[in-house]
Amino acid sequence: MATVGTLPAPVVTDNGDGLKTIVFYRLNEAGKKVKVTQKVRETEVARSIEGQIEARRQWACYRNKDAPAPSVEENVQLKLFPKTAKPEKGQDAAPPKRRVASIVCRTCQGDHYTNACPYKEKLGIVTEPAIPETTPGRYQPPTRGGMYAREERDDSATLRVSNLPDSINEDVLAALFGRNGRRIVRCHVARNKDTHQSRGFAFIAFDTRESAERAKQELHGKAIGHLVMYVDFPRK
Incomplete structure (x- = not known):
């Protein structure tokens, strides 16, 4: 092959x-x-070239043939800094982030001020300004003297129940906390203004402080649905 x-x-x-x-x-x-x-077959073709072009071809090279050809690349300078390097003087350091303080209501634990709590009137938690002492022989307006002032309700027998399911209502809580002869004066479930769904907490007012304490000891930490209730007196 x-x-x-x-x-x-x-x-x-x-x-x-x-x-x-x-x-x-x-x-x-x-x-x-x-x-x-x-x-x-071999043929010769004549091509006319301008004299200037032919003259430039005869020029001698003006550079060293071994030298590198000219480059159009951009000259980029690389700066390396250690991990603990401090920013240069010309650079502005980033301003520290401000810590936003959270607002918590002492009555219902909501995200608003205590004096603007929407459940204050329903729960009987009313804070009235202190009435200054009157001076004998001096005229005192009826409103400043407390004649028309609204009586301050006692909230010492009110419990705040949190971690409740969304389907809870006042009737279920009244039946649960009104056992063993306890008398409930008011029962209010905090609801969303738009959906009217439970926000997960409620307020229950009893006729006496002793009834509220017994209800707290009996029902705090008990399960309701799939959740565990947290029962305590509201903070002032």
Whole structure:
């Protein structure tokens, strides 16, 4: 079997009529030697070039041939800083973040001020301004003397019940906390203004402080639905 290295060299013959005969050998797809004969004609084509272009081609090179060619890359300077590096003087340090104090109501534990609690009137927790002492012999207006002032209700017998399910209502709480002869004066479940769904806490007022304490000891930490109730007196 023939190989590329054993093929004869090409033979070029000038026919004298402007044609040349080229004879060479190659291997086909089956690996067999095949003889190929070609006839070619050589022609010369004249092309006009401006004298200035031809003169520039003859110029000598004005640079060292071994030197690197000119580059158009951008020169980027890399600065490395350690992890504990301080910012430079020209750079402004980021201002510290301010801590926003959370507002918690002492009555219902909501996100508003205590004096603006919407459940103060319903729970009987009313804070009246202190009435100054009157001076004998001096006229005192009826409103300042307390004649028309609203009586301050006692909230010492009121319990705050939290961690309640969304489906809780006043009837269920009244039946649960009114056991064993305890008398409930008021029962209010805090609800969402838009959806009217329970917000998870309620206020229950008893007729005596002793009844409220017994209800707290009996029901604090008890399960209601899938949650555990938290019963305590509201903070003032």
